[in-house]
Amino acid sequence: MPLIEAVRLALQTLRVQKLKSFFTLAGVCIGVMFLITVVSIIEGMGRYMKDDLVGKIIAINSFELRRQPNINLGDVDQAEWESWRRRPRLYISDLLPVVEALPEGTRWAQESESGVQVVSRYSRPRSTTAIGVDGDWFAIKKLGLRDGREFTAQELRQGENVAIIGPDMVERAFPGMDPIGRELRVGGVPYRVIGITESRGSAFGISFDNFIIAPWRSPIRKLLNPQPQMIDAIVVQADNQQVLTEAKERVRSVMRTRRALRPNQPDNFSMETSESALEFWNKLEGYLVMAGVALPAIGLVVGAIVIMNIMLVAVAERTREIGIRKALGAKRRDILAQFLVESATLSTVGAMIGIGLGIGLAQTIAALTPLPASVAPWSIVLGVLVGGTVGIVSGVYPASRASRLDPIVALRQE
Amino acid sequence: MSQHTEDAPLNITAERQAVVASAGAAPGREWVIVTRGLKREYDMGGEIVRALRGVDLAVRRNEYVAIMGPSGSGKSTFMNIIGCLDTPNEGEYWLNGQLVSTMRDDELARVRNKEIGFVFQTFNLLPRATALANVELPLVYAGVSASERKERAMAALEAVQLGQRVHHRPNELSGGQRQRVAIARALVNRPSILLADEPTGNLDSQTSEEIMRVFEHLADTGQTVIMVTHEPDIAAHARRVVVLRDGQIASDEKREKFTEKLGLSLPQK
Ligand SMILES: Nc1ncnc2c1ncn2[C@@H]1O[C@H](COP(=O)(O)OP(=O)(O)OP(=O)(O)O)[C@@H](O)[C@H]1O
Ligand SMILES: [Mg+2]
Numbered sequence: 001m002p003l004i005e006a007v008r009l010a011l012q013t014l015r016v017q018k019l020k021s022f023f024t025l026a027g028v029c030i031g032v033m034f035l036i037t038v039v040s041i042i043e044g045m046g047r048y049m050k051d052d053l054v055g056k057i058i059a060i061n062s063f064e065l066r067r068q069p070n071i072n073l074g075d076v077d078q079a080e081w082e083s084w085r086r087r088p089r090l091y092i093s094d095l096l097p098v099v100e101a102l103p104e105g106t107r108w109a110q111e112s113e114s115g116v117q118v119v120s121r122y123s124r125p126r127s128t129t130a131i132g133v134d135g136d137w138f139a140i141k142k143l144g145l146r147d148g149r150e151f152t153a154q155e156l157r158q159g160e161n162v163a164i165i166g167p168d169m170v171e172r173a174f175p176g177m178d179p180i181g182r183e184l185r186v187g188g189v190p191y192r193v194i195g196i197t198e199s200r201g202s203a204f205g206i207s208f209d210n211f212i213i214a215p216w217r218s219p220i221r222k223l224l225n226p227q228p229q230m231i232d233a234i235v236v237q238a239d240n241q242q243v244l245t246e247a248k249e250r251v252r253s254v255m256r257t258r259r260a261l262r263p264n265q266p267d268n269f270s271m272e273t274s275e276s277a278l279e280f281w282n283k284l285e286g287y288l289v290m291a292g293v294a295l296p297a298i299g300l301v302v303g304a305i306v307i308m309n310i311m312l313v314a315v316a317e318r319t320r321e322i323g324i325r326k327a328l329g330a331k332r333r334d335i336l337a338q339f340l341v342e343s344a345t346l347s348t349v350g351a352m353i354g355i356g357l358g359i360g361l362a363q364t365i366a367a368l369t370p371l372p373a374s375v376a377p378w379s380i381v382l383g384v385l386v387g388g389t390v391g392i393v394s395g396v397y398p399a400s401r402a403s404r405l406d407p408i409v410a411l412r413q414e
Numbered sequence: 415m416s417q418h419t420e421d422a423p424l425n426i427t428a429e430r431q432a433v434v435a436s437a438g439a440a441p442g443r444e445w446v447i448v449t450r451g452l453k454r455e456y457d458m459g460g461e462i463v464r465a466l467r468g469v470d471l472a473v474r475r476n477e478y479v480a481i482m483g484p485s486g487s488g489k490s491t492f493m494n495i496i497g498c499l500d501t502p503n504e505g506e507y508w509l510n511g512q513l514v515s516t517m518r519d520d521e522l523a524r525v526r527n528k529e530i531g532f533v534f535q536t537f538n539l540l541p542r543a544t545a546l547a548n549v550e551l552p553l554v555y556a557g558v559s560a561s562e563r564k565e566r567a568m569a570a571l572e573a574v575q576l577g578q579r580v581h582h583r584p585n586e587l588s589g590g591q592r593q594r595v596a597i598a599r600a601l602v603n604r605p606s607i608l609l610a611d612e613p614t615g616n617l618d619s620q621t622s623e624e625i626m627r628v629f630e631h632l633a634d635t636g637q638t639v640i641m642v643t644h645e646p647d648i649a650a651h652a653r654r655v656v657v658l659r660d661g662q663i664a665s666d667e668k669r670e671k672f673t674e675k676l677g678l679s680l681p682q683k
Contacts, residue, residue, distance in 0.1 A: 005554060016542060324538045327499055328599070329527020329555040331520045407499045411538065 006338055010345035013314075024310045025350030027303025028390055031296045032351040032383045036358025038292035039379040041365065042285060044372035049281045059140050061244050062237035063273045065090065065098065065251060070233070070272060087268045088259065089230045095134075097258060098234055101250040105239040109135035110216065112224040112232040118212060119185040120173040128169060130186060132216035132224050140237045148180050148195030151215055159217025163191040167199045168210040184212065189219045205370035244273075300386060303350070304394040311343050311398035322402050323410025336403040343395030344388050351387020355380055434470040440511050446607055446638050447473040447496060452505035452515075454491050454661075465491040467661040468505065473640065475606075478633035480652035480669075481642045488661040489642045493611045496640065497532045498522045510606055527555050531600030533610040537592045539584040539599075545571060546580040549599045556603055570598040574628060590621035597628060601637070608632065610641040614648055626651045626681070646672075651681050 014021045064070060068084035092110075099108050116130040134156050138144075148164065155162050163184055170179055179193045191214055200208035214220040222228045236251065238244035248271055255269055315322070322335055330338075359375050366373035433441050434450055441448040454466040465488045473479055481489050494500040495507060498514060501522075507515040509529055517525065526532075539548045549567040558566070571580050574594040584592055593613060600608055610629070614622035622645075630651060633639050643649050655672040657665045673680055 012542070320538075321540055324540060325551065325555075326523065327497075327526060327532055327538070328552045329523055329603075331523040331555070333520075334555060408494050411499070411534075 003337075003341065006341035007345055009338060010342035011349075013342060014346060014349065020310065021346060024307055024346055025353065027299060027306045028347045028350035028387055029303075029354040029357065031299030031303050031390075032354030032387060033296075033358040033361060034299060035293065035296035035386065036355050036375070036379055036383055037361045037365065037373075038296065039289070039382075040358070040362035040373045040375045041371055042288045042292055043376040043379070044362075044366065044374035045288075046281065046285050047374050048372045050278060059142060059235070059237055060274065061239070061241060062140060062235055063244065063248055063251075063271045065094075065234040065236070065255070066232060066270050066272065069270045069276070084270075089225070089227075090232070090234065090269070091229050092231055093229070094255070094258065095231070095234060097254050098236075098251050101254045102236060103238075103243055103246050103250065105243045106247050107136040107140055107237045109133060109137035109140050109235045110231050110233065111137060111235065112216060112221065112230070113211075114224045116186055116212075116223055118169070118173060121183070122177060123173050123175060126169070126172045128166075128172075129211040130220055130223060131211055131213045132218070132221045133213055134216045135235075136237075137213075137235070140235055143200070144198045145195045146198045148193070150195060156215045156217065159215050159219070159221075161189060161191045161218055162194045162214065164195040164197060164213045165193055166197055166209040166211040166213075168207055169212060170196060172210070186212065186214070186220055187223045191218070191220075300390055303347070304390045307343055307347055307391060308394040308398060311339060311395055312401070314342075315339065315398050315402040318402075319405060319410045319413040322405050323407050323413065326405070326407040327411060332403040335405075336399045339399030339402050340392055340395045343399070344391035347391025347394070348384060348387040351383050351390075354387070355383045358383070430472045433472040437506065440513070441472070441508050443511060444475050445472055445508070446475050446477075446510060447471065447640070448506075448508040449496075450506040452492070452495060452502045452507060454488070454495060454500070454502050465661055466495075466502070469658075469661070469663055471656065471663065471666075473607075473638065475638055476633075476636050478629070478639045478651075478653045479641070480649035480655045481640065481658060482644070482646070482649050482655060483658035483664070485644075487658040489658055490611055491661075492658065493609055493640070493642055496607075497530050497609045498526045499532070523555075527552055528603060529606050531597075531603065531605040531608045533593070533596050533600050533608065533613045535612040535615040537584070537589075537596045537616075539592060539595055541584050544581050544583055545576060545587065545595045545598075548584070548595055549602050552599060552603045566602055567598070570602040571595070573601070574598045588621070589617050590624050593617065593621075593625055594628065597625075601632070607638045607640065610639070612642050612644065614643065614645070622648060646676050646678060647681070650678050 067087050067089055095110055102108060111131055111133045113129055113131040115127060117125045118128050118130075119125045133151075138150050145164070146167070150164070151162060154160075163186075165173070165179060165184070173179065173184060174182060179196065182193055183190045184193060185191070191212075197209075197213075202208060216224075216231070225231070234251075236244075236247050238247050252267065252271065256267065259268055261268065325335065325338075362373040362375060365371055433445055433448055437450050449469055449471045452466050452469040453464070456463040456465060469488075469492060481492065483489050491500070495502050498509075498517075502515055505515065506513060509525065512525075514522070514525060539545075540551070543551075546564070546567050549570050550563045553563040553566060568577070568580060571577055574597055576591060576594055576598065579587060579591060584595070587595065597608075597613075613629075614625055617625065626648060629639055629641065633653070639652070641648075641652060649655050650669055650673050653669055655665075655667060655669050656663060670680070
């Protein structure tokens with residue numbers, strides 16, 4: 001019997017026995033639904049980690065020279081953390097030697113940041129993050145301005161009291177006003193707002209738009225680190241990966257010399273790239289996928305058992321039909337195929353409904369909670385395959401029982 | 415000789431006797447069915463029920479045979495073996511010169527599909543399928559294409575005057591109509607033999623006559639037919655009447671002799 005025939009027969013049975021089919025489908029449907037949801041959320045978090053979080057914090061083809069890695073996704077133990085705390089800080093005096101060592105085709109910037117209180121004449125004091133910058137900071141961070149202008153080279157060099165604010169600061173400090181040209185006080189020192197950046201969005205409910213940027217050499221630097229000569233990071237961006245590797249090696253050797261490290265001593269500074277920041281996520285993602293697949297798998301096993309039982313009942317109920325088919329010339333393998341296709345179809349339909357519901361659930365979760373979600377095409381394929389496989393596996397035993405029925409015994413059944 | 419000769423089937427032609435007597439020899443092409451010493455026993459938890467105790471029968475192409483006998487005499491058991499739904503414990507069964515009694519499952523399925531059309535007392539239609547779909551079933555298992563299937567099933571239904579009822583389900587049809595669907599289904603694969611186990615058993619006498627006219631017509635147009643019945647006046651439609659008793663053939667004679675014995679008149683054409 002051809003396959004389409006068998007599928008049509010299966011769908012017909014499904015239509016006739018709607019309620020029973022619904023219960024049969026439920027297990028697989030729920031299993032696949034959670035599979036899709038979990039995979040979508042993991043995928044969404046992964047995409048967010050790669051494109052947004054790490055991508056925004058560490059620019060492409062760049063590395064950040066710091067005392068310790070800036071992005072710690074949680075796999076740092078106490079001992080390592082404490083060894084970082086004992087490391088020497090970066091000082092502004094490190095900047096020039098590093099910059100001089102950089103090869104052709106690179107840009108640099110330096111930055112420091114800290115939480116501060118900002119005071120404006122038009123609102124109560126606001127908490128925000130102050131960032132002191134120097135070099136090609138805006139270019140490297142790919143942070144454009146929605147209004148106003150960037151710092152001039154002179155402003156950066158002289159450390160003038162000018163500021164560029166994040167979009168959140170507009171409403172928070174200057175409700176209903178154009179902030180350009182107005183004044184903000186940080187640590188008692190007035191700064192003139194000259195620009196507003198574009199939005200960097202938010203993730204997990206945290207906004208990336210609440211900050212104020214000023215030239216590092218301005219008085220703001222006194223608020224950013226315990227000593228005003230300290231800096232948080234030197235950022236180096238290269239035209240391509242090769243130049244970046246070269247730059248990293250040169251900076252490493254400059255820093256090791258400056259710190260007077262012996263060859264057998266490890267680096268006492270960190271040079272973080274977006275790849276190294278993502279390493280931990282990639283590891284974590286593996287575990288999450290395993291857990292995310294293992295839980296729905298339990299649902300699928302339950303679904304498989306339900307389908308097997310329903311199919312056994314179907315075989316018992318339709319013994320006479322099997323007898324009739326055999327009397328008319330159905331071979332064992334025809335009956336086997338009929339019931340296998342039936343359970344596979346049943347289960348695949350369940351899986352497809354589950355995929356639809358799973359996508360819906362993932363979107364709902366993404367909309368209602370800070371968790372991101374992104375439906376991976378491979379998870380849809382996986383869902384369908386899982387459905388078909390569950391159907392076939394759970395159909396084997398009932399189908400083979402059906403196929404081995406003796407025709408007259410089957411025909412005698414009422 | 416012994417008592418056995420006295421009880422032996424009457425009026426067996428010498429030719430038939432020769433065919434059934436030559437054990438192991440393939441019968442000639444004109445013999446559709448030949449059984450030799452067919453035995454079938456059921457083990458009922460220690461007690462052996464001997465449903466068939468050695469049945470020798472030879473049926474020529476184009477014959478129309480009725481099988482009669484009291485309840486429990488083994489008629490259905492015999493028909494099931496002839497129809498390849500069951501296999502004998504002992505004996506030979508040749509269908510169209512092929513030894514069927516030693517065939518395995520899938521070969522039997524093929525024979526059921528291609529060589530045999532079976533009509534049951536209880537119709538045995540698939541309740542959820544239309545008349546057309548029911549008639550198409552044997553063609554599905556024969557691997558016939560969908561379009562040809564439909565064409566041939568329509569033709570078979572028209573041949574039993576059901577051209578107007580093809581999309582009805584069994585529960586939307588009368589008993590006689592259902593049995594005609596079953597006959598169309600039995601014939602759609604052009605089997606070499608049509609088997610019917612009490613085809614009128616569930617029908618009133620008028621509908622029975624209707625079905626008998628269908629059989630009559632089939633026999634007239636060259637279809638080999640074997641039918642089991644309880645009723646002598648139904649049996650009288652056949653050209654030859656075989657009577658089973660206790661799993662053995664008690665008599666085997668032309669219907670004229672049979673009707674004469676019972677004082678029946680031959681059915682009107
Ligand atoms: N599956 C079975 N298991 C046990 N015994 C059986 C089985 N089928 C038939 N028999 C026995 O075999 C004998 C012949 O049965 P069979 O059905 O062939 O009779 P029949 O001539 O068709 O009777 P009826 O006219 O009532 O249909 C009976 O004694 C019956 O009880
Ligand atoms: Mg019977």
